[in-house]
Amino acid sequence: MEHLLTKISCNTPELKEKALDELKNVCLQCKACELCKTRTSVVFSDGNPNAKIILIGEAPGADEDATGTPFVGRAGQLLNTFLTEAGFDRQKDFYICNTIKCRPPQNRVPTNEEKLACQSYLMGQISIVKPKIILLCGATAAHSFIEQDFKISQIRGKWLNIFDDIEVMPIFHPSYLLRNHSLEQGSPRWLMKKDLENVKNKLNELL
Ligand code: SF4
Numbered sequence: 006m007e008h009l010l011t012k013i014s015c016n017t018p019e020l021k022e023k024a025l026d027e028l029k030n031v032c033l034q035c036k037a038c039e040l041c042k043t044r045t046s047v048v049f050s051d052g053n054p055n056a057k058i059i060l061i062g063e064a065p066g067a068d069e070d071a072t073g074t075p076f077v078g079r080a081g082q083l084l085n086t087f088l089t090e091a092g093f094d095r096q097k098d099f100y101i102c103n104t105i106k107c108r109p110p111q112n113r114v115p116t117n118e119e120k121l122a123c124q125s126y127l128m129g130q131i132s133i134v135k136p137k138i139i140l141l142c143g144a145t146a147a148h149s150f151i152e153q154d155f156k157i158s159q160i161r162g163k164w165l166n167i168f169d170d171i172e173v174m175p176i177f178h179p180s181y182l183l184r185n186h187s188l189e190q191g192s193p194r195w196l197m198k199k200d201l202e203n204v205k206n207k208l209n210e211l212l
Contacts, residue, residue, distance in 0.1 A: 006150060006167050009124070011132045018055045024133045025054050028126065032106055038122040040107035046073035050102040050130065052095060057208060059136040061127065062103045063145040063178065064115050070108040075101050080179040084142075087179070091201035100134050102127065104149050120149055131171075137211045138204060139171055143178025151175075158193075162200045164207070172207060176200045 015021040029049045035041060048065035051074050060076075068078030076084050088095050095101070105115045105123040115123075127149075131139070141147040144157040150167050151160070157175060165173045177197050185193040 007169055009128045010168065011129065013129075013132045015133055015135075021133055022054050025050070025130070028129045028133065032126050035106070035123075035126075038107075038119045040105070040109060040119060043110050044107040045070045047106050048073055048075050048103060048108070049106055049126075050100060051075050051077075052099045052101045053097055054100055054134055056098055056100045056134070057137045057212070058099050058140060058204070059131060059134055059138070060099050060101045060140045060142055061146045061149075062101070062142045064103050064105045064112075065108040066112055067108070069103075075103050076179075080183055083182055084179040087182075087197055087201055090198065091205055093201070093205070100130070100136065102130055104146050114145060120145075124149075131168075136171060138208060139168070139173045140204065141173065141175040143176075143181065146178075147175040157181075162196065162203065172211070174200065174204060176204075 013024060015024050032049055033047045035047065048069045062075060065075060066078050066080070069075050075081070085095055088099070093099065104127060105119050106126060109115050109119070141150060147155070147157060147160065150173065151165070157177065160175045161177055163174065165175070167173045177193050182194050182197060188194050
């Protein structure tokens with residue numbers, strides 16, 4: 006995976022924002038896969054380009070397609086609650102994007118061809134932002150970075166060695182947590198809380 010990251014020298018916040026704006030402008034015109042025909046918006050990113058954490062989801066849903074912003078629907082609102090409870094500020098502490106930037110019809114899982122077509126935008130975002138931590142939110146995002154077969158429940162909460170100098174952790178997608186309400190010890194919501202506490206501790210170690 007490391008080889009997919011371009012060496013981009015953005016030494017100041019201003020240069021980083023400029024490089025991301027340029028990449029976004031290319032992405033907004035993109036017709037590299039069939040999803041360009043059905044999208045309303047290209048959903049590029051949200052949050053802070055100078056954040057130390059990138060959170061990567063699956064793909065835009067209906068609310069995201071309508072607004073052009075990732076994680077703004079019910080799942081995004083639940084994610085916000087978890088982030089706030091863990092002591093994070095979404096807009097300051099995270100740069101948020103998706104594996105693919107256009108909504109698949111009926112929210113189906115993106116195909117491998119679509120993920121491949123969109124990969125250069127995601128890798129560009131990581132190269133420019135240069136985070137210390139990447140959170141892979143849900144199975145689709147995790148499968149884009151891990152070749153072996155796995156269930157998200159087996160690998161969530163683990164620190165993975167995928168990139169030099171970047172700590173990577175898969176976590177549950179909030180849409181899965183919308184279907185699992187229990188807060189009991191060992192439940193998905195309880196595990197998400199523990200994972201984000203772990204991320205907070207790791208960030209404090211790395212700063
Ligand atoms: S999903 Fe990605 S590759 Fe496909 S049209 Fe949208 S921006 Fe381009």
